[in-house]
Amino acid sequence: MDRFTISIFAFITVLLIFPLSVIGQNNTSSPYSKFGVGDLASIGYGRNLALGGTGIALRDPYHINLKNPASLTTVDSMNFLFETGVNLLNTTSSTFDYDENYWDGNFTHLVLAHRYSNRVMSSLGVMPYSNIGYRLRTLKSLEGEDSFVLTDWVGTGGINKIFYSLGFKVSDKFSLGTEFAYYYGPVIENRKTWAQVQTENPTYYNSSSNYNGVSVKAAFQYYTPIGDKGTNLIIGGYFTPGHKLWGESKVLIQQQYGTAILDTIYFKKERARSIYVPLSYGAGLGLTLKGKYLLTADYEMSFWDAVNSENTYKNQSVYSLGFEVLPQDDLNYFKRCAYRFGLHYDSGYIQSKGYNIDDIRLSIGVGLPVLRSASMMNLTLEAGQRGTLNSGLIRERYMKMTVAFSFQDFWFIPRKLN
């Protein structure tokens, strides 16, 4: 088998395992993941994440840059890239009088990049598009009597994304990219409602929807050296038209009586209310200084206000900044590492009680080369805050550690000496 075949096998294996690993795990713990399709996952990992999430104007032959498919054209003629990662998230959710802390972990992405020709490169990957994980208890008054009704909410699931990207090298300085993505995954909400006056007879509402959808993305990158050797400028941009996720919902309502009786009150399979993922675009600027430092900045915009009329969704602006001390070809191991810093501000697309649920985070990261190879392990630590304590809303403070691995193609070359 050639290495391409092997890698396709590996990829298919992961595809089969991936949905299982998504279902039944807590990949996020945020009440805000109740909205829309859930918490949108990061697009970039590895290097991008540590650089504040920037990547529209990043070109790197040793990392797959998921934010801009046009950057694929840097994949070296000999290289075959493979990237994956996991993360660990600690969140403290607070209201004005209450805190809770929890841990979540998740698989982040799995991507292969492959070169067809000098001008055409591709990547194939799977990653979470959104994560859903919330457990809430709400209290409301019982109509007609002075007592209360409680509801426990459990949301799970999330949308996964399989994508295939192509990069075209139009010239040495200009590349185009496109990404075709297929979305699939469940959005599950279970509710248990009971009245204080009769706790033994709760009602269950279970909604399970499986969504599917496709999207396309167009991108470009322009690269030009300026001035001294090693100083250059990159400009990038992407555009994604809005698209819909559609699917089928199963709604099951059951009434329990005591311990033994469970009546099905309602069961229906129906077309799920489609979820609109809005038009978005992004632009980025990258500046490499004398081959030693990198400065990068992205701006992205998503037009969520077209999503619905309930005023819950607002247009989302994302600003990211990154700074990197580039690895040097040196005998000193530490000089061969990359040191990264980033700042990320996301205005959020959910509005609740007049407040945008925004998100600001700082990131630091280090890229550790694996000895005697071009492979790299990327560690990123992010610290951030989302939401607000105002008006009874929730503020989340989190720390997230991500470990991503970029493997070069030596992985797929059998060792002849064995």
Added chain:
Amino acid sequence: MKLHHIVFYLSALVFVSCEFDESSYRYNLGADFINDPTRVIMIDTLTVNTYTTLSDSVVTSRGKKLIAGRFENALGVVTYCESYFRLDPIKYFSLHETAVFDSACLILYPNGYNFGDTTKTCELAIHELTEDITVEEETGYIFNVKQFAHEPNPIARFEVSLEEKDDLDDNNAVDSIQIRLSDDYGRLFYDMVFNEDTLLEEKDNFIHIFKGFVIKPANNNNSFITGFNAVADSIYTPKIRVFYHDYSPNDELYFDYLLEDFENYSGRDFAIGSLYANTYLSTYIVNDYSNSKFRDIQAGEMKLPSSLTDNVTMIQGGVGLKTRIEIPGIDELYSLGTGSIIQAVLYFEPLKGTYEEESDLPTGFEMYLVDSKNRSYGQLYTIEETSPATAVLNFNNEFKDRTTYSFDITHFFRDEYMAKGDPLYSLEMVYPISKMGYNIDQLIIGNQEHPEHEMRLKLYLTNYQN
């Protein structure tokens, strides 16, 4: 690096990404920005129509007590009852030739059952029957409507005094009532034994002569109904005791004609067993409604609306007075949308002045599913179907007027709601069937329109707007 290394690595990855935390609900988070679409509603405005209905008849034989008396309730309904029993002949008992008859008496043991105005009198009489006690051929039972003829003159008369009984209760002794029989009558029972009469050898022959006895109110002044033990083969069994003396110095000589012990009788038709004990012990129970608003009531299909009876209904053992409950508007609940019944509880109150203390209020009422002609289609069970649903008495010691009964009819409501369409059944609340024929306890309850004792149906349901 080979393929299996890759597979190993990927498997590890999946494990790493598995759950770190399956923690509790974030109870205090989120309530402010999520709107729960599930409504839980309490409705107490559904119409509940009640009626008093009456059973054709109630089995009163095979019980364990004799009840007799008469009383008039606050609504003018007069309950009358008399009980019938038989005695067994004495077998294998012989007297010394020197034996001499002294006296005879009837001994009864009150069992503490009293219903009515116990501050007044209860004078009872015992007569010998002139008619054989017979069971209904088909069922082997005797019903409350069956009356047996008796001699016009009583063999004994006595007054039940409850004060005396209380004293004895304090001494933890069992009260007994001994009623002296006339010597002429008592001597009949003595002579049969002394002469070793052949009547005693064959029970059928004995019963042919001594057909049985009735214990009944001696007059119409009785204000309550009282009960006596009637368990065969017990020291507290009713009996005729004959005292005598002979040459021996023992001055406490006697023999007893005991309550018929069916288990010892391997007679014609009946198997031996406690199930058939007291087959011929029965009670005639009848209500006189003529001076009450219930005067038009008839047994069977008739439904007497509570609106015609001063907004009350009656439930009573013995005669089988029942309260029929119709809830016509269940289907209207569909207009609220998809939903489910969480709980349905009926609350009703006993009429003020019809009880003094908690023990005056009967408990354990059962509910039966009935059709439009009062025919029963089975008992209502709790929603979990583990036990029959019964009424719960919430006696309010402080404010007796606030005493209520509650009856959980969730099961009925759920079934009717789920059935969608015409109402399947109505409900009939009855005195507990197992005790029905042996008690004349009654309860008078208000209906939904009663000014002081309003019946209420509290219904909790969920509702989804979808």
